[in-house]
Amino acid sequence: MKAITFTQHGLPIEDPQSLQDAEVPKPAPGPQDLLVEVRAVSVNPVDTKVRAGTFAKEPKILGWDAAGIVREVGCEVTLFQPGDEVFYAGSIVRPGTYSEFHLVDERIVGRKPLTLSAAQAAALPLTTITAWELLFERLGVAEQSGEGETLLIVGASGGVGSMLVQLARQLTGLTVIATASRPETADWVRQLGAHHVIDHHQPMPAQLQALGLESVSYIASLTHTEIHFQQLVEMLRPQGRLGVIDDPQSLDVMPLKTKSLSLHWELMFTRSLFETPDMINQHHLLNRVASLIDEGLIQTTLGEHFGTINAANMRRAHALVESGKAKGKIVLEGF
Incomplete structure (x- = not known):
C-alpha cells in the first residue's frame, strides 16, 4: 500500500x-x-x-x-x-x-x-478530543454551566483553539475571550463564536481591563505558555484554573501558590x-x-x-x- x-x-x-x-x-x-x-x-x-x-x-x-x-x-x-x-x-x-x-x-x-x-x-478528531478533554475534564467546566465566568483561550485560531471556542460557546455559559494576532485570525475566531478578541503579542492584562475585566476564571494556554506564563498568573482570579497543552522547556509553578491556582495538563494520547x-x-x-x-x-x-x-x-x-x-x-x- x-x-x-x-x-x-x-x-x-x-x-x-x-x-x-x-x-x-x-x-x-x-x-x-x-x-x-x-x-x-x-x-x-x-x-x-x-x-x-x-x-x-x-x-x-x-x-x-x-x-x-x-x-x-x-x-x-x-x-x-x-x-x-x-x-x-x-x-x-x-x-x-x-x-x-x-x-x-x-x-x-x-x-x-x-x-x-x-x-x-x-x-x-485530534483537536476536538483535546479541546473537549481540556474544557470539561481538565478545567472541570460542566456543560450548561459557567454563567458569569470567563474563559481566556491563548492561541485560539489554531486547530484546538478553533474547536475550544465553539465548544465553550455552544455548550457552556462562559464568556469566551480568544487571542489572535492577525486580522484574518481575529475574524476567524469571532466567526466561531468568541465574545471578545485580544492580541497575545501585546500586554494581555491591559486588554482585559479595557474590556472591563480584572481577571478570568479559566485560561486555556495552547501555545507559548512559557513566554506568557507571568501574564497568565496575573490574569487568573484567585482559585482559578490554568490548562496547558504545549511543551514549555521549563515552568516554575511557584507563582501559582499565592492565588491557589491549579495547573492542568492535557494530552489526548494518554488514554x-x-x-x-x-x-x-x-x-x-x-x-x-x-x-x-x-x-x-x-x-x-x-x-x-x-x-x-x-x-x-x-x-x-x-x-x-x-x-x-x-x-x-x-x-x-x-x-
Whole structure:
C-alpha cells in the first residue's frame, strides 16, 4: 500500500528526504482493531514534532487524524462493521495515518458526521478530543454551566483553539475571550463564536481591563505558555484554573501558590497510550461531536485543503504548520 514515511529525524522540511513516498505492507487487524481505508488526513503540530524527534527515536509513518471507511474488523470488535464511515485520532505509539490503510483500536473511533465530507471530518478528531478533554475534564467546566465566568483561550485560531471556542460557546455559559494576532485570525475566531478578541503579542492584562475585566476564571494556554506564563498568573482570579497543552522547556509553578491556582495538563494520547479503563470515552466523545455537527451547532475547522496525500504536498503542509501561521486545520485527501 502507499504511505508517506520518514527515515531520519531532524531534517528540515525543505529537504525531499524529510518525508518520502513509499510502498509498505498492508497491515492485518488485531482483536480490537479496525482496518480503515483512509480517505483524508489532517496535519497537527505533533506530526512535525515527531518528525523532528521530540517524541520518537525511530523512523515511522506519521499522522494521527483520519477519516475513512472500515474494511476489516478484529475478532473482538463490537462497535463497528465493514462499510462504516469513521473519523478518529490514532495512538501515538502505533503507525500513523499517512497510509492507504490504517489500524486503529475501535475504542478511540467515532462515526463520521453525516453532513461532512471526508476532508471536513478529518480536520476534527485530534483537536476536538483535546479541546473537549481540556474544557470539561481538565478545567472541570460542566456543560450548561459557567454563567458569569470567563474563559481566556491563548492561541485560539489554531486547530484546538478553533474547536475550544465553539465548544465553550455552544455548550457552556462562559464568556469566551480568544487571542489572535492577525486580522484574518481575529475574524476567524469571532466567526466561531468568541465574545471578545485580544492580541497575545501585546500586554494581555491591559486588554482585559479595557474590556472591563480584572481577571478570568479559566485560561486555556495552547501555545507559548512559557513566554506568557507571568501574564497568565496575573490574569487568573484567585482559585482559578490554568490548562496547558504545549511543551514549555521549563515552568516554575511557584507563582501559582499565592492565588491557589491549579495547573492542568492535557494530552489526548494518554488514554490510548496507557489503554486506560475509560479509553472508550473518546469513542463516545467523537460520536457526541458528530451529532453536534449534524445538528448544525459545531462546524468543521478545515482551514486549507492541500490536495492529494503524497510526500510533496505533505511537506508543504508541515512547513505551514511549523510557521505558526496556519488558520484552522490543513487537510489532504485521497491517494
